[in-house]
Amino acid sequence: MATVQSFKYALILISSLILNLFSANVFLRIRWEQSWTKMAATEAETVASISCSGHGRAFLDGLVVNGKPICECNACFAGPDCSDFLSDCAVDADSGDPTFLEPFWEQHAASSAIVMAGWHRMSYEFNDGSLISEELKTHIRRVHDIVGNAVTDGRFIIFGAGATQLLNAAVRAISPEGSSSPEKVVASTPYYPDYKFSGDTSLWKSSAIDSSSSQNFIEFVTSPNNPDGQLKKAVLRGPSVKTIHDLAYYWPHFTAIPAPADEDLTIFTLSKLTGHAGSRFGWAIIKDEAVYQRMLTYMSLSTYGVSRETQLRVLKLLKVVIQGKGREMYEFGYKTMKTRWDQLSKSVSLSKRFSVQDLEPHYCSFSGKVKKSSPAFAWLKCERQEDKHCYEVLKAAHITGRDGSLFGAESRYVRLSMVRSQDNFDLLLQRIEKLVTEEYASKSSMAPSVPRENKRNQSMLLDACYRGHTLDRHCIEPFASNLLD
Amino acid sequence: MATVQSFKYALILISSLILNLFSANVFLRIRWEQSWTKMAATEAETVASISCSGHGRAFLDGLVVNGKPICECNACFAGPDCSDFLSDCAVDADSGDPTFLEPFWEQHAASSAIVMAGWHRMSYEFNDGSLISEELKTHIRRVHDIVGNAVTDGRFIIFGAGATQLLNAAVRAISPEGSSSPEKVVASTPYYPDYKFSGDTSLWKSSAIDSSSSQNFIEFVTSPNNPDGQLKKAVLRGPSVKTIHDLAYYWPHFTAIPAPADEDLTIFTLSKLTGHAGSRFGWAIIKDEAVYQRMLTYMSLSTYGVSRETQLRVLKLLKVVIQGKGREMYEFGYKTMKTRWDQLSKSVSLSKRFSVQDLEPHYCSFSGKVKKSSPAFAWLKCERQEDKHCYEVLKAAHITGRDGSLFGAESRYVRLSMVRSQDNFDLLLQRIEKLVTEEYASKSSMAPSVPRENKRNQSMLLDACYRGHTLDRHCIEPFASNLLD
Structure with missing residues (x-):
């Protein structure tokens, strides 16, 4: 009986030891696999894990405070973790900074990361004497x-x-x-x-x-x-x-x-x-x-x-x-741009004061469909006779665009960037919608048919959004959809 | 007795299980730490581990054959693993490509590697609007x-x-x-x-x-x-x-x-x-x-x-x-350059046909010593009346320098790069030494006093080196030291 018991223990012990050796082996293998890249990998993952409330990001080469890089906030956000919304901040729709694709690269973190060794390509030239890979x-x-x-x-x-x-x-x-x-x-x-x-x-x-x-x-x-x-x-x-x-x-x-x-x-x-x-x-x-x-x-x-x-x-x-069929990034990019254009067009279509360019459909050989453009920029026109300086009209509404005269066109036009971060676009849309709302507020008989209850909610929300220090999706979306549907 | 035995087994088993848990924990921790950076790290380490016989290197962005990047060989080396020495190859002492520091970065692989995320700094500007970190x-x-x-x-x-x-x-x-x-x-x-x-x-x-x-x-x-x-x-x-x-x-x-x-x-x-x-x-x-x-x-x-x-x-x-006291790289760099200059100067000092610039000592506040220069280039002069085109003299000896006339000086001068890879410098030195040997071979009475036995060895070595397909340190060093000491 005792022998059977001992035999059982011995069997479990042996299994356990084998498991131990296996774990140690896996551990050693990983240690071996991750030799000189380990420190850099840990650094990069640590920085990537710093939380900036979804309104900013810490970078490996960012300013270091108390031993770690600080959050760099999206425009109009501030605070140590970028959670403070600066309500009076002018939305920057001037730059064509195409950060709308950033989320795609976050979703493809593993396949898009690179490790560069200290000795990588030190030479002036590639091995064939050229400067081009x-x-x-x-x-x-x-x-x-x-x-x-x-x-x-x-x-x-x-x-x-x-x-x-x-x-x-x-x-x-x-x-x-x-x-x-x-x-x-x-x-x-x-x-x-x-x-x-x-x-x-x-x-x-x-x-x-x-x-x-x-x-x-x-x-x-x-x-x-x-x-x-x-x-x-x-x-x-x-x-x-x-x-x-x-x-x-x-x-x-x-x-x-x-x-x-x-x-x-x-x-x-x-x-x-x-x-x-x-x-x-x-x-x-x-x-x-x-x-x-x-x-x-x-x-x-x-x-x-x-x-x-x-x-x-x-x-x-x-x-x-x-990779794959080579379509994923374009699908992400097009979907993002199309959503933004749908939202902006909807808002501007209610306005008599502003218009944007016509987006003509064309046959697209890549998608095999007839599709509308979703350009990087809205080419906004101020339609009122007195709004000759459209840039100024928008500026007064806390929107910074780029004056049409810089493109050899009239100052009645302003270029607005549609390709920046989601925060940036959300705020741009909110400000445009506010302008359109004001247009109707001054001629109340022509207001679009928003039910009274919704209007009150919307106005409360607006108040909360403009007064408050936070700008979240809930500040924008109900407002946008209630007003425009 | 059986109980004591069982107790012992149980104790070992428990220890083993604890060890198991510990290993699993370490394993999990490593797995967790190395999430999105893992693939890139493995790729980089795999490429770095490709052997090119010490005469070349594989790079992450090198040409891919059979699924992995091929060896890119140092000049005058060839073959799938760069082990073939091309004996008639002209040594390139033209370019100032400073790869003499490559071994330093290999020695500091862990601290000099970087991992770059797919979303790293996509913007045109840094967060402060500048283009400078x-x-x-x-x-x-x-x-x-x-x-x-x-x-x-x-x-x-x-x-x-x-x-x-x-x-x-x-x-x-x-x-x-x-x-x-x-x-x-x-x-x-x-x-x-x-x-x-x-x-x-x-x-x-x-x-x-x-x-x-x-x-x-x-x-x-x-x-x-x-x-x-x-x-x-x-x-x-x-x-x-x-x-x-x-x-x-x-x-x-x-x-x-x-x-x-x-x-x-x-x-x-x-x-x-x-x-x-x-x-x-x-x-x-x-x-x-x-x-x-x-x-x-x-x-x-x-x-x-x-x-x-x-x-x-x-x-x-x-x-x-x-890092540290901030001296290590300079010590490596100076030691490498000084050794090269000592070798070249020794060889050229035996010559009446060639000379190099005087390297004046100066007080160095960094090292706290008076020290000689060890410049990136030798400014070689052909002293013989008839050697007006020094570049051509060297070219005939399979050395490619840069003609002095390109620097606004006489063609009697040639610039020779001292900062390239060790392979490159070894070959340059060997070719210079051969030129100096020939100088004495034509006037045998003026030959330096190398013992007969050494001379025979040296000549055999030389033959082996020039005839063969390999150029190793043993091909150069005994030759150099026997001739020049």
Whole structure:
């Protein structure tokens, strides 16, 4: 009996020891697997776990107080954990900072993280002597192939520190060598003022086709256009005209993709594809080898290529973009943008004082559907005769937009950014809705038919929201839906 | 007896179970700690563990063959694991690629690694609206304070994509606004041709002090100088002269540090401090706020600041540089450079055909000792009357240097890089030693007194090294020491 008992104990003990060895083995294996990366991983996870109430974020390279990085709050939020809403704060709808995609990257934390060793790519050049990662180039081609927004076969690709550096490189590269008359660089209004333009294309249509003229033209075509989101084609024709296509926004978040671009020189930027504006990364797709070589020379003289840290990170991000069927990020992006546009359009449609651009539907070869645009910017117009300075009208309502005159258009227009954080958009929408409400408040007979009970609730909510120090979704959504449905 | 036995078993069993629970707990804790960073960490460690025979390296963003990145071999090595030495290969002593510090970063793998989350710093700007990490700026100040090579108190700091972008920004910023006569940008020969210079400073000494002249001068002062490693001072004086100090090499690896630089505008670059040339990161220290503001504007128009990936990585690298007493990297760097210089000088000292620059000792406030320079480049001179084209002389011996005429000097000079990988330097030294041996072989009576037995061994070794496909330390060291001692 005692022997059986002892045997039982011994059996359990042996099992236990085996389990112990197994655990120790797993433990050792993990310890081994995680040797030199462990400290960096722990640091990154610790910082990522700092809570900022959903209205901010702590960063690895943030200011350190009491040994840990502090919360950096979204605009109009403050406090150690960003939970204080600053009710009088002007909502910044000026910048095109595309942080609307941040939640997508949070949802794909594991696949989008990178670990960079201290010895990663210390050299000036890659091993083939170039300044450009071949792997990254291959991935850029794949991204375009999946979306179908640009022909890359047989084309040259070059990297730059964002679209601006590439635009400068492109203008230099396509200007005829030793030409005595300087190029006129032109664009169609409204245009994004990233270059010193010689006015609207319409002024130059006849000069461009005049073959006796020695004037050379470079036309910038931004499609979808910044600020108004319209798909554009080159306007000037003639032997003296060269074009640069800025296709920064030609992605399914913002527009239908009717067909792959097949132009002489197109420029794309990471910021509008994945939302990583801080990475300062863009690329150009070029037909002509001589132009490509001249752009390479420019990049090499200007900054000696794009930093290896950036190239490694962009590669990882694009791997996430193309993983699976390569549609997930666009679906997230389009859904977010469409929801925002539906909300804004609904609000503005009730107004006689404001209007936004028409969003034309186009057939999208990527989704296989006819779809409406959901541009990065609302091109808002103040319709009242007296509201000539629309920027000021909005400013008085605590909305900071960008004056239409900066885009070669009337000051009756203002560009409003639709691509910033959800906090930012929520507040923008709230302020627009308040403006629209005020429009009706001054002509009460024309007020939309909101039931009295709802109106009271809504007004109470509004009071709470504007008086209080917090802005939560419950401050905005009931207000928006009650008013507008 | 059986009960005691059972009790013993039970005790061991309980201990075992506790151990089990403990292991499981550790295991779970590690699992928890390593959630979203795990995949990236495993990837990085796997790539780092790929063996390339010590003559190459696999990188996370390298070309992928059969599912894993391939070895990228050091120059003159080949094969899937870089173990084949290409004996006829020309050694590249042209580029100043500072990979001599790579082993330091391997030794500090854990503290220098970073993990970057997919959502890290997506915005165009930091939270304070700037394009510059405050934490990084603080760390740059600390690095200078420890080394004592630059005054940073009360100075402005700006970042750029390497020294070249900062030089361009600086020239624009200090050129008088609306000045009708363009600046003459000058430097003292031999100078590094990173700008279009209007000749040597000596040509302009009298014009500069002529107060009636409307000519403005910008003098570039590179100290220690590239190519010859000499400590330099500005040459031009006068009200129309402004200076830009390029202090890229003013670090303890390369030179004594007599005193902190206290100039109007100094430029430093990461590549010569930590060896990370591929990061394209530099900074300028500026006295005058107006100049600082104009440089900020330039950076913002040119590339909209330096990528956030780079800024995060540089911060981490500088944390390693200043950790402990902040001396370890400089000790490693100086030791490596000094050993190389001792070897090269020993070899060249036996030659009547070649000479290198004198390395003057200076008091170094950082080390508290008088110390000789160990510059990044050897400024080699061909002494024979007929060797007017020294670059060609070396090229015939499979050494690629940089022709002295590119630095505004005679072609009798060649710049040889001393800062590349150990493989590269070993091969350079071997080729120089071969040239020196040949010098004596042609005049056998003047051969240095190497014992016959050693000479035979040495010749056998040489044969093996040049005939064979491998180049190991044993191929070089006995040869070098036998010949030269």
